[in-house]
Amino acid sequence: MSQSIRLFKLAAVLLLATFVTGCATQKPYDYSAFKRSNPKSILVLPPVNKSPDIKASYSFLSYTSYPLAESGYYVFPVAVVDEVFRQNGLNAPEEIHAVVPAKLREIFGADTALYIEITQYGTRYMVLSSDTIVAANAKLVDLKTGETLWSGAASASNNENQNNNNGLIGMLVKAAIDQIVNTLTEQGHVVAGITSQRLLLARPYGVLYGPRSPYYGKDEAAGR
Template sequence: MKKLICSSLFVMFALTGCVAKQDLSYLEPLHDRQLRSLLIAPVKNETIDVMAPTSVLATLPFSLAEKGYYTFPVNTVKVLLEGEGYYEPAEVHAAPPESLASLFGADAILYVTIHEWTSEYILLATTTKVDFEYKIVDNSGQLLWQARKELAYSPQQQNSTGNPLADLVAMAITAAIERAAPNYLPLTRMANGQVFSGPQTGLPPGPYSPIYGEYYKKVAEQSVNPAAN
């Protein structure tokens, strides 16, 4: 809970002047709507790894729950969408958001597209990379928020024993393990966390967040007295 509150306070601190002043105009559409429920659309995959969408989709509900939003169960969403004739993520992303939101009574839809999901092996190093695009559209079809995040992870660079030969062997082993079974999930969780809670992209707290009331009290105060920001 302490970790959740600390990560959620970032945007509020920015609003109250506890950190360097920055442009938070991107939050205005989200403040106006004060979303409660989000429909997570099936993840669109532009890579050759067929398991990538499943891995990304598995991390999104938890990441959004940490922010205080209700998300519809992804398996139920999949079954209901297939019942409506939507079998491919690309079809869902191309469908009218008003129609999709009305099927579930959702306030908005989160669309995620995977642009990169690779693990590159060069000499004694393996680097795992992800590139995700995020977009939230409300139930009237209005774009409320969008972000993109690229991250890379090279496990063989994490530790050093001070012994060059031992480090070389360790790097080779670590790189081989990562190449054989790339560890995408931690990188995906990190990408979600940085997008949903980071500077210039962080979402405001949802209604199930412990700081929701205090946050929107500050928003209301600043709308009455902008000079206080």
């Protein structure tokens, strides 16, 4: 057997192993608790911000209602919810997340609450690139039982699907220009909208369709 054939077979085995490993990480989500709870309404809590940008929490919060409503749920108006918390002396997202589920249900009458944590938000400059990234994770909690019905994570970048074929000098100049443009145009807020869609729209491994959606109850057809 020639050396080239042996190398080809080895590459094929490694590629297959990588493919199988990648598939194995995509485990189907267990939606049994979600289906038992069958929620109709969602109370979105102000996201806890782990990034250095102080605007991140309310920037991301402003995008959360649309994908959840499109997925078929009644979403409590975020401005009203925010005012209720303020009237009760709760201003920081960390304080709000610490409120026991039963108390949230008593105040708002919601079926579930959505807890969001922002792990990345903003523009970062590197030698050959500058990109704006927003990443977040979330969990949906049944306010009757305190049980987590679903959890997930998503991220987005304004540099997705971009090719750098401008040479070293061109890449350096582009990175510097991108950083200025991203900062001046609040690209973090734009990218947050994409992240929220990926995180909160009903989709494979996302929340199930709610009762206001025409796809309600049809998740089984998608293997969920």
